[in-house]
Amino acid sequence: MSTVLLPIQQAITRYLFPIVVAVGNSGNLIIIIVFSQRGRRTNACSLYLLFGAISNMVNVNIAIVPLINALLNPPDPFSHSLVLCRVRGYLIHISNHYFRTLVILACIDRYAMTSMRVSIRRWSTVKVAWRAIPWAFISWLLIASHILVFEDIQNGRCYVYGLYGTVFSIYNIIINILPGCFMLVTGFLTMRNIRRSRMRINPAEQIINRERPMDRKEHDLLKIVIVEVCVFLILTTAFPITLIYSTFTSNIVKSDDRVRIETFINFIAQSCLLYFTSCSNFFIYTATSKSFRHDMKKLLFRLKRRITVRLMTIANSIMRPVVLRPQRTITHT
Numbered sequence: 001m002s003t004v005l006l007p008i009q010q011a012i013t014r015y016l017f018p019i020v021v022a023v024g025n026s027g028n029l030i031i032i033i034v035f036s037q038r039g040r041r042t043n044a045c046s047l048y049l050l051f052g053a054i055s056n057m058v059n060v061n062i063a064i065v066p067l068i069n070a071l072l073n074p075p076d077p078f079s080h081s082l083v084l085c086r087v088r089g090y091l092i093h094i095s096n097h098y099f100r101t102l103v104i105l106a107c108i109d110r111y112a113m114t115s116m117r118v119s120i121r122r123w124s125t126v127k128v129a130w131r132a133i134p135w136a137f138i139s140w141l142l143i144a145s146h147i148l149v150f151e152d153i154q155n156g157r158c159y160v161y162g163l164y165g166t167v168f169s170i171y172n173i174i175i176n177i178l179p180g181c182f183m184l185v186t187g188f189l190t191m192r193n194i195r196r197s198r199m200r201i202n203p204a205e206q207i208i209n210r211e212r213p214m215d216r217k218e219h220d221l222l223k224i225v226i227v228e229v230c231v232f233l234i235l236t237t238a239f240p241i242t243l244i245y246s247t248f249t250s251n252i253v254k255s256d257d258r259v260r261i262e263t264f265i266n267f268i269a270q271s272c273l274l275y276f277t278s279c280s281n282f283f284i285y286t287a288t289s290k291s292f293r294h295d296m297k298k299l300l301f302r303l304k305r306r307i308t309v310r311l312m313t314i315a316n317s318i319m320r321p322v323v324l325r326p327q328r329t330i331t332h333t
Helices: 002-035 044-072 082-114 126-150 162-199 203-209 214-237 238-248 256-288 292-317
Strands: 152-153 157-159
Touching: 002 044, 002 256, 002 292, 044 082, 044 126, 044 214, 044 256, 082 126, 082 157, 082 162, 082 214, 126 256, 157 256, 162 214, 162 238, 214 256, 214 292, 238 256, 256 292
Parallel strands: none
Antiparallel strands: 152 157
16 A cells, blocks of 8 residues: 555645645735735734735745656756755745744734733734834744755755754754744633623723724734634644654664655645645635635726726727828929
8 A cells, every 4th residue: 555655645746736836826926915905004913914925925936846846857956956955945944934933923913902901902013013024034044044054965855864854853843833832822812802801891991992993804814813823733733743753763663664654644744734834824814804805806806907908908909990191192393
C-alpha cells in the first residue's frame, strides 16, 4: 500500500496545487482590494486582515509554484542552487509566521474593542495598527535570518540538517504552538467581554458602553476573526504534532514502508493543510461577513460596468463608418 503514496502525492501536486494557487491568488487579491477601500482603512482590524492577505498571497506563490514547476519541469532549481534554496525558505518562513502574527494582532484588536475599559479600547486604533504591522514584519525579518545561513542542500533536497536541523525542529515546534495558544487566550477573553457586556445592568456602565457601539462592520470583523482562528487551529494542529514525532523518532531505524508513510503524512500535515490555510480566508470572509459580501458585490459590479463601457467604446470605434473627404481637383489653365 505504501508504494501508491508517492503517486498520490505527485497527483496532488500536479492537479490540486494549481487550483490552490489560482484560488489563493484570486481570493487574496479580492480581499486586498476590498480592504484597501477608504472606508475599510479606517479600521485597525481591517488593516491586519489586509496585510494578512498580502502575506498569504506571497506564501502561495513562493511555496507552491516551485513545487509544481519542479514536478512538471525538472530539474528543480531550488534543489540545485543554495542561494535560491535559502531565499525561498526564508520568504516562506516570514510569510507564514507574519500572517499568524497579524491574526494574533487582529485577535488582540477584537479583545480591546470589546473591552469595557477605555484604557484597553484605546489599543483598538488605526494608529496602533500602523505601528504594529511594520514592527511585526521587521521582527520576522530578523528572527528568520538564520535560515539564510544554515539551510543546506543534501542529496538534491533543500532542507535543514545536522545539529541545526534538531535545533530548528524544536524552534519550529515552539513558534507553531504559541500562536494557537495566543489566539485561544485572546478569543476566550473576547468572548468573556461580549458575555459581560450583555449581562450589564448598571446604567452608568451602559452609558460608557455607548461611547463606542459595535456596528455591523465591527461585528462582522469579530465573526471573521473568530472563524479564522477556528479554521487556522484545525488546519495547523497536525503540523507541530508531526514535528514532535519526527524529532523524537529521528534516530530510530525505520523500514522503507514506514518512511514512505511518514513522508506522506508529513506532506499532508506540513504542506497541504498549511497551503489550504493561505487560501481559505476568502471563503471565511465571504461566508461569515455580510458587509464583506456587500463590498465585494459593489466592487465586481463596478468592474463589470467599466469593462462593459470599455467594450462598447471599442465596438463603436470599430463600427463607426469612415468618412472619406472629397479630393480637391486642381485644374490647370
